[in-house]
Amino acid sequence: MLQRGLYLFRLLGIPIYLDFSFLVVLPLLALLIASNLPLYLKLFGLPQEELSGPWPFLLGLLAATGLFLSVLLHELGHALAARRYGIATRRITLWLLGGVAQLERIPKEPLKELWVAVAGPLVSFALALLFWLLRQEAGAAGFLTHYLALVNLTLGLFNLLPALPLDGGRVFRALLALRKPHLQATRQALALSQAVALALGLFGLLVMNPFLVLMAFFVYMASRADAEATLLAQALEGLKVKDLMTQDPIALPPSLTVAELLERSLLHKVSGFPVVEEGRVLGVVGLEGLEGADPRAPIARYLQPPLFLSPEDTALSALERMAERGYTRALVLEEGRLVGVLSKTDLLRAFQARLLGLSSLDRGPGPG
The missing domain is CATH 3.10.580.10 (CBS-domain)
Structure with a gap:
């Protein structure tokens, strides 16, 4: 998945790529944020400001860029945690639904997989706290600090849903693998992932939110691919x-x-x-x-x-x-x-x- 993309740079020795879908979603997300700017200001308790011309879009673009930079730091958390256990990261790719850190392998030891999985949400929660402490009460800085505090909190919580390939699914599998075979833990994690995806999709349909439906479809398909890759790696282990x-x-x-x-x-x-x-x-x-x-x-x-x-x-x-x-x-x-x-x-x-x-x-x- 996500083999194509535009190479950007190396960060801490890890190649960073931009999937072409990102070039579409970034301006769309900026427009969505700009069109809902009064609602965000009301939600954050900030004074309503009259912005005209390109300023709402520029502010939305800054917020959207901040969101994807937060996603990049989230994935970097996984990569650095994996590096601590001697596992390299082939690339980090930013794409339509966030980011993906492609590790050389998933740790077989449950505790190592647990720490690699929770590293990303911990980075997101730390960023949420940082922006909350730095928050301003007016102007563009006020909106951006409040927005990035909220989205990092949401990013961390969403990724803890117990569904593969999300971090919560890996945490769930690692906890299961502490007391049962890894293969059995993977199968049970896949079953829960499929149930979570179906529930998320039904909820998205009920509230008429196409983004949630898209996320549910992604979780459903990606959980199967993740489980199959895990089974494949285990089945071929030791063979040359x-x-x-x-x-x-x-x-x-x-x-x-x-x-x-x-x-x-x-x-x-x-x-x-x-x-x-x-x-x-x-x-x-x-x-x-x-x-x-x-x-x-x-x-x-x-x-x-x-x-x-x-x-x-x-x-x-x-x-x-x-x-x-x-x-x-x-x-x-x-x-x-x-x-x-x-x-x-x-x-x-x-x-x-x-x-x-x-x-x-x-x-x-x-x-x-």
């Missing part, structure tokens, strides 16, 4: 590329025709092959890239650039790299020599087998 790859793969010469390739694919029940000439890997060719190909043409015409892996790479990192670049297979090299091919089918088979084993352990021993 060398454990799953097909060793000594069939390599084809670049002069082979497409028709001959199709014959070999049927014979060996393989959908893709590395193409090698004089010991040098030229690329890969797969059935998915041969639509409309001339059967008499050499396969060299339809080569695709390969993704190279090492036998010592972890299975999970291999899957992530293949998914990021859209590859269905990767070539495994050792000291420049082709030693294997790893396909998504190999990874899926390992995931299914290990997950069945984990599920059996999760249920505990049967009656003996």
Whole structure:
């Protein structure tokens, strides 16, 4: 999720990105704040001020920017807490519904996951207190300090909802994992997340709030993706590329025709092959890239650039790299020599087998 975006800068060594949806939501949020400025002033008990021309929008833009900067600091709290446990953050992305800190992995130890999860809300509550202490009682500074105190408090509380991938869902799973297997804790956290999402969506429909409905949809879909990623990481834990790859793969010469390739694919029940000439890997060719190909043409015409892996790479990192670049297979090299091919089918088979084993352990021993 959120792989695309505009690179902004590095903050404490962490790349910060801006998703393109942010460019749409920021001016819309600024307009929404500007149009409701009298209501905000009344809510905060501030004197009503007559603002005309571009000033309401500019004030709304400052408030919206402050909100997203607060979200950035919230995500930075997660990143720094994870760094304390030796877990790097690949990137922080600001997007339509806030921000996402993409950690290299979620801590397996429940207490570590608990502290990483609560770090973000703690930052939000600290910012809310700071702006409340710095609040002014009039003018633009008065509105901004009151607004940012309120939104940081709301941000912290909302993220503590017990639903994955929100912080509260991670806290709930970590607390469950203190006394039961992580797999079982993840499944129970997913069940609660789905219930919270449905309740949030129904409430949003009742009060006619499309933002709450959108958030409910996001929580529902993201909770499933989060749980699936957790199960995948646990199922592939400890496995390396060398454990799953097909060793000594069939390599084809670049002069082979497409028709001959199709014959070999049927014979060996393989959908893709590395193409090698004089010991040098030229690329890969797969059935998915041969639509409309001339059967008499050499396969060299339809080569695709390969993704190279090492036998010592972890299975999970291999899957992530293949998914990021859209590859269905990767070539495994050792000291420049082709030693294997790893396909998504190999990874899926390992995931299914290990997950069945984990599920059996999760249920505990049967009656003996």
